[in-house]
Every structure is written in C-alpha cells, then in structure tokens.
Amino acid sequence: MNAKWVSILLAASIGALAGCNDKQAGSSTDAAKVESEADDAKAQEALKAGVEAVVYGLPLVMMDLTKAKTTNVAKPEGFAAPVNQFVNVQAFPDASFKDVVRANVDTLYSSAFLDLSAEPIVLSVPDTHGRYYLMPMLDAWTNVFSSPGKRTTGTKAGNFAITGPGWTGTLPKGVTEVKAPTNMVWVLGRTQTNGPRDYPAVHKIQSGYKLTPLSAFGKPYTAPEGKVDPDLDMKTPPVEQAQKMSAEAYFNLMATLLKSNPPPASEAPVLEKLKAIGIAPGEKFDPSKLDPAVAKGLEQSVKVAFEKLLAASKETGAPVNGWRVPSMVLGNYGSDYGARAVVALIGLGANLPQDAVYPSAFVDGEGKPLNGANKYVIHFDKGALPPVNAFWSVTMYNPDSFFVANPINRYAISSWMPLKKNKDGSLDLYVQHDSPGKDKEANWLPANDKDFSATLRMYWPTEKAPSIIDGSWQPPAVKQVQ
Numbered sequence: 001m002n003a004k005w006v007s008i009l010l011a012a013s014i015g016a017l018a019g020c021n022d023k024q025a026g027s028s029t030d031a032a033k034v035e036s037e038a039d040d041a042k043a044q045e046a047l048k049a050g051v052e053a054v055v056y057g058l059p060l061v062m063m064d065l066t067k068a069k070t071t072n073v074a075k076p077e078g079f080a081a082p083v084n085q086f087v088n089v090q091a092f093p094d095a096s097f098k099d100v101v102r103a104n105v106d107t108l109y110s111s112a113f114l115d116l117s118a119e120p121i122v123l124s125v126p127d128t129h130g131r132y133y134l135m136p137m138l139d140a141w142t143n144v145f146s147s148p149g150k151r152t153t154g155t156k157a158g159n160f161a162i163t164g165p166g167w168t169g170t171l172p173k174g175v176t177e178v179k180a181p182t183n184m185v186w187v188l189g190r191t192q193t194n195g196p197r198d199y200p201a202v203h204k205i206q207s208g209y210k211l212t213p214l215s216a217f218g219k220p221y222t223a224p225e226g227k228v229d230p231d232l233d234m235k236t237p238p239v240e241q242a243q244k245m246s247a248e249a250y251f252n253l254m255a256t257l258l259k260s261n262p263p264p265a266s267e268a269p270v271l272e273k274l275k276a277i278g279i280a281p282g283e284k285f286d287p288s289k290l291d292p293a294v295a296k297g298l299e300q301s302v303k304v305a306f307e308k309l310l311a312a313s314k315e316t317g318a319p320v321n322g323w324r325v326p327s328m329v330l331g332n333y334g335s336d337y338g339a340r341a342v343v344a345l346i347g348l349g350a351n352l353p354q355d356a357v358y359p360s361a362f363v364d365g366e367g368k369p370l371n372g373a374n375k376y377v378i379h380f381d382k383g384a385l386p387p388v389n390a391f392w393s394v395t396m397y398n399p400d401s402f403f404v405a406n407p408i409n410r411y412a413i414s415s416w417m418p419l420k421k422n423k424d425g426s427l428d429l430y431v432q433h434d435s436p437g438k439d440k441e442a443n444w445l446p447a448n449d450k451d452f453s454a455t456l457r458m459y460w461p462t463e464k465a466p467s468i469i470d471g472s473w474q475p476p477a478v479k480q481v482q
Helices: 002-009 011-022 028-070 196-206 238-243 247-260 265-276 292-299 301-313 337-346 438-443
Strands: 107-115 121-125 144-146 158-163 175-179 184-192 210-213 318-320 323-325 375-380 392-397 412-414 427-432 444-446 453-459 478-481
Touching: 028 107, 028 184, 028 238, 028 247, 028 265, 028 292, 028 301, 028 337, 107 196, 144 175, 184 196, 238 301, 247 292, 247 301, 292 301, 301 337, 392 427, 392 444, 412 444, 427 438, 438 444
Parallel strands: 158 175, 427 444
Antiparallel strands: 107 184, 121 158, 121 210, 318 323, 375 427, 375 478, 392 412, 392 453
8 A cells, every 4th residue: 555655646756765775884873863854755745645635625525514514404584494495595684694705796696506316416497587597406526517598508598407317308499408417406596686675576486497207397396394413513603613524534525526526537637646545446445454554644735725815815816906706617627626615714616707897906016905084985987887798897805705784884885786887987886984975875885994995896797898707808906095
C-alpha cells in the first residue's frame, strides 16, 4: 500500500530523498533524521492532496448537507419541504432574517430537492402571462444542467420530466424530457416579485408549480408526508457542519456521495488521484490503512482547505470600478474546481450568467471601504442602465451580509420602482445613511451607519453588446460625494 501510494502521489518527493538514503553514514541518528524528513515530506504531500480532495468534493458535501436539513420535515414549511416536493416562500425576508447571507428581495423562491433514483419527476409550470421566472436545476455537483423559464422556454404552461442518468423509457405526449447528470437534483425556482403588493399574484403562480412522480402523472396525486429524523442537526448551518468535520468523516461522506452521484467519465483521472489517498466511491475511508505519515497529513486537510477557500472568497470576481464581477463559469464550472468550491461555500445554488449576474461592491471607485459616515451616488448615464432583458436591482447589506434596518424599510432599489431620472435622462441612486431629502427619496438606498456593501443584481442580462457577460458593459463606481 505504501509503495503504491508513494509511486502515484509522492514520486518527486521520495525521489529527492532517495539520494540521501544512499549516502547514509550508517549511524542510527542519521537514519532517524532521514526517515523523519521522509515522513515530513510525505505528510506535506498528503496534506496537499487532501486539500485538493476537499475542494473537489465540497459541492457534493454541501448539496448533501443542505438537502438533509431542508428535507427533514413532514410537510413544506419555511424554506424546507420533503424530498420531491416544493416549498414556496411567501414573503421577502426583513432585517431580522439571519438564515442566509446576501438574500434578495427581488424574487420569491420555490425550492425542491429531488431524488430520481426510483423514477423521473415531472415539473409542471403554469402560464405566468409574461412574468419573468426561472427554474434552474442543479445536479449534485452544483452545475446547472437546465433552466426552464422565460429566457429559455417562454412563459406558457409546460411539463418537464426530469429523468435520472440511468433512466430509459417513454414519456407521455406533451412532456419534455430533461436529462439530469445525477439522481440528486435541486430545483431552485425564482419568480419576479415587484414588492409586497405583488405577493398575491405571485402566490397564485407558485401554486401552479407542481412536482409529480412520472407513475402518478395525469392522475390524482397527493404528496406523502416526509420522514423526519429527530436526531438530525437542524440548527447548525450546512457550511459550519462541513467545517467541523474530521477528515475521516468528510472523506467517508464524500466516498458515499461519489458512488450515488458519480462525476463525468472525463474526470476518471481525478478519481484515480483520490483512490491513491484512500478515497474510493462507495468504500469506507479508513486512515488506519494508510502510511501513518500520509494519515497524519490528511488529518488537517479539511481545516486547511476551508481556510484557503474562505481567503479566496474575499477576492472572488474581477475588480471593475470597485465592484467584484463574478466569473462567467458560474453554474457551469467544467474543471474549475476551485471556483466551484468557493461558490458552494458562499453562494450555493448560483445561477448561470445568462440567467443572472450579481456584482458586489465593498469599496468605492477609489478603493476605499464603503462607510455610512459618507454619502455616495451611483450614476448611470442616459442609455447606460444595467443592460437586461428582465430587471435589475441594487441591494444594501451590513458587514455581516444581512439587510440594513432603516426608517423606510427599503433594502433594495429595483428597476420596477418609480425612480426619478435627471433632466438629461441619466439616473442617480443615492446611497447614504440619512435621507437625501424628500425630493430624492424615490432614489434613496438607505445605508448602514458603519461599513456596508451593495450587490447589483442583473436578471437575464443581455448577451449582445453592451453586456456584462462579455465585459462590454461595466457597472459605474459607487462615488463618494459631499
């Protein structure tokens, strides 16, 4: 086992040490020193390999932990529902909401985790009469493999059979097949909601979102009660659960998930590397069977991986006029496992750029941190508003990425609002703690009294210039004013 592991993963390190071994003076002290150095080298290489394994598997782990927590209910409630059932969020969160960072007040969610191992599940959507909605479907690796909605399938009623990777069969007439790469699927639907007054209209649409097992499609169907595990940790957020895992627990879970949700065949070389450190699909990860130095190196891999990912998350996206513009690999990561892991850590469930792009600003145009002691303006020239086919918004957050309480209960400014343009057709958004005056309050985004940040959400951005997708449109800086 040791020789095989070394030959695959540590050839360079051990090769460098081989010369030292050949030149030993024969003393037990020198031999022990060489052996210790060799063990240290193996441990370091194992740590490096372990960190790469944690990063590679994080989407699987986060999806599984999130699914476990959000399906451990008897019936839909809050943001949870039994497997293969929708939960429809009925209202926007407010400043007291602390469950999810950087929440939005643009859409109401309809969320469901699916298990396709038994049979396909049919997603039925109603006619939204032109209203923007999207139903992105994420596989177990967090790639969006399909996104029915206004952009792709229009707003007429439709039926989509979501079939697992091993399913073959015939579908009823009028049902479109959507082939899922894995049996675990997350449907994270969003329906445009123009403020609380729009809730009744959106609720009516949400009631038309249905999930039905293929065997029951076209027949009367009542979803069964979910099974509740009373011992499941429902308090600790999934990210914290993952961070607290030992390497043995993490790699055991990862190995189980690799079996039930295998990666694409093109990633077979990655599986070979994982096997070299004892991680194999469906097999128990047992560090006691590894070289002790290797096992020692792997022990720290979860902790070190999360430290590296959290550091990377603070620099995610390209800096543009003080904004951080996300990578355009979102939702379709290919072999960019690092980007995929960072998003799984800080923004699980990210859309494709074609559906939505979310630049965020933590500094002004001069690179200075945004702070409520100052006044700011976001100025859009005439004809240079965020180029979208749906709508856009700018949302305010405190340093912990939660909403900012304010006297007018406004957490975001959106393009559907009655914003006041300047005489020349340009638009100014006033970002500050205190009111800019009654004549400007229509365009006021109330800021935190200390540090704050903002996110520009662009739904269905244009793909032809000017476009944020190709960089031909850039968000204007948040500029400090007197």
